[in-house]
Amino acid sequence: MEDTILVLEFPIFGEDFDHLGDATLRIRESLLKALNTPILNASKSREKEIVRKSGICLYEAEANIVIHAKFGFIKTILYKQKIVSIAKDIGPGIKNLILALKPGYSTASEKARMLGFGAGMGLKNIEKISDFFFLISTFGKGTYLLFEVWRNNTTLGGVKMKIRKLIEELKLEVLTNFTEKDLDKIVEEAYTCDLLSNVLSKAEEETTWITVQSNINVVGVATIKRIPIIIVTESNTPEEETLKKAELNSIIIARTKLSSFEISGQLYNLLKKQN
Amino acid sequence: MKVVEIIKIVDAVVLQEEGNWDVNIKYGFAADLLSDTLFVISREEEPVLLITGVTNPSVVKTAKILDIPVVLIARGKPIEASTIELAKKENIILLRTKYIVFVTCGLLYEAGLKGAPWKIQY
Ligand SMILES: Nc1ncnc2c1ncn2[C@@H]1O[C@H](COP(=O)(O)OP(=O)(O)OP(=O)(O)O)[C@@H](O)[C@H]1O
Numbered sequence: 001m002e003d004t005i006l007v008l009e010f011p012i013f014g015e016d017f018d019h020l021g022d023a024t025l026r027i028r029e030s031l032l033k034a035l036n037t038p039i040l041n042a043s044k045s046r047e048k049e050i051v052r053k054s055g056i057c058l059y060e061a062e063a064n065i066v067i068h069a070k071f072g073f074i075k076t077i078l079y080k081q082k083i084v085s086i087a088k089d090i091g092p093g094i095k096n097l098i099l100a101l102k103p104g105y106s107t108a109s110e111k112a113r114m115l116g117f118g119a120g121m122g123l124k125n126i127e128k129i130s131d132f133f134f135l136i137s138t139f140g141k142g143t144y145l146l147f148e149v150w151r152n153n154t155t156l157g158g159v160k161m162k163i164r165k166l167i168e169e170l171k172l173e174v175l176t177n178f179t180e181k182d183l184d185k186i187v188e189e190a191y192t193c194d195l196l197s198n199v200l201s202k203a204e205e206e207t208t209w210i211t212v213q214s215n216i217n218v219v220g221v222a223t224i225k226r227i228p229i230i231i232v233t234e235s236n237t238p239e240e241e242t243l244k245k246a247e248l249n250s251i252i253i254a255r256t257k258l259s260s261f262e263i264s265g266q267l268y269n270l271l272k273k274q275n
Numbered sequence: 276m277k278v279v280e281i282i283k284i285v286d287a288v289v290l291q292e293e294g295n296w297d298v299n300i301k302y303g304f305a306a307d308l309l310s311d312t313l314f315v316i317s318r319e320e321e322p323v324l325l326i327t328g329v330t331n332p333s334v335v336k337t338a339k340i341l342d343i344p345v346v347l348i349a350r351g352k353p354i355e356a357s358t359i360e361l362a363k364k365e366n367i368i369l370l371r372t373k374y375i376v377f378v379t380c381g382l383l384y385e386a387g388l389k390g391a392p393w394k395i396q397y
């Protein structure tokens with residue numbers, strides 16, 4: 001494929017606990033180096049995030065071959081738009097995939113458990129973190145796992161945007177003190193709602209929250225849902241206490257004169273238009 | 276919380292000093308199961324202190340992959356030389372305290388170190 005940047009492949013041996021993780025660390029290092037080259041012009045924080053995600057998934061995949069299988073390999077391909085990894089092994093295979101994906105289910109040996117493995121979280125973790133996950137196994141033969149971590153603008157949800165840009169485009173008035181890092185956080189969608197319990201139960205984690213509410217409980221909910229920015233509409237003014245609590249939790253509170261309807265519309269178009 | 280403060284609070288010894296001493300630790304996290312650690316810390320952007328009883332090199336590899344700058348070994352467990360060696364190579368500060376995990380966490384919490392405030396979802 002023409003946009004292939006890097007291909008890395010390492011053999012992994014069953015029961016080779018001493019070297020468990022070495023292949024992942026090597027791949028991780030190569031990815032960091034490759035992503036650091038100017039042609040890819042990845043932002044520092046995004047770059048770190050995709051390498052970390054790939055690293056975690058690779059480590060779990062590598063551990064599974066060492067712990068559960070006889071022999072296999074892990075292979076990582078860096079494309080312009082995504083990092084694709086494959087872990088394939090000859091081994092016992094997985095009899096029941098649904099069971100294997102259940103948090104806490106583990107058949108890890110006593111030896112593996114002594115070393116800190118066997119939480120039964122590995123596969124679930126890869127599934128959760130990756131943007132695409134594919135697992136197939138033939139009982140008695142082996143297992144094939146493929147997962148992808150996507151770069152900018154390639155999530156299923158649509159366009160991703162930095163908070164910095166969002167604030168600029170929507171002409172928001174930022175009320176809290178913030179760090180560069182807060183502005184570098186990325187949002188890809190929003191949830192407009194004034195009922196806290198609805199946000200708690202329905203909003204996606206890490207979403208942008210648009211609300212007319214500005215009391216301190218808003219920050220509590222945002223913290224739980226890991227919401228990086230709250231847009232307070234109709235020029236409502238939060239109390240000092242609310243702002244303080246938001247700052248403490250690295251949450252940005254920004255204000256607009258517009259109504260929730262108008263600002264939602266603008267943001268919707270913004271996230272769509274970019275595509 | 277700075278690393279030197281952590282050392283003072285839990286009366287720790289430094290097993291491996293190569294690393295970032297300026298880092299400001301935001302959260303503490305205690306676990307002996309590495310996948311649990313990977314699962315919970317996977318999205319954490321702030322510097323985390325890992326408190327654990329795992330002493331083999333896997334703990335350093337886990338820390339590296341998660342950008343965890345400091346690992347605190349609890350219960351005064353003896354630690355493999357290979358773990359220290361790897362930590363040195365990977366720039367991860369290794370500390371050891373004689374307190375058990377529960378007390379270690381308690382002391383640090385009392386001193387102001389927090390855990391991540393969200394609930395874990397599967
Ligand atoms: N490559 C594999 N070959 C055979 N069986 C596997 C493989 N990968 C996973 N399994 C099976 O699926 C189960 C769950 O795997 P998972 O990675 O979620 O947890 P674990 O490896 O047991 O523990 P942890 O990953 O938390 O250290 C394993 O216990 C094992 O029975």
Ligand SMILES: [Mg+2]
Pocket residue numbers: 060063064118121122123310
């Ligand atoms: Mg596993």
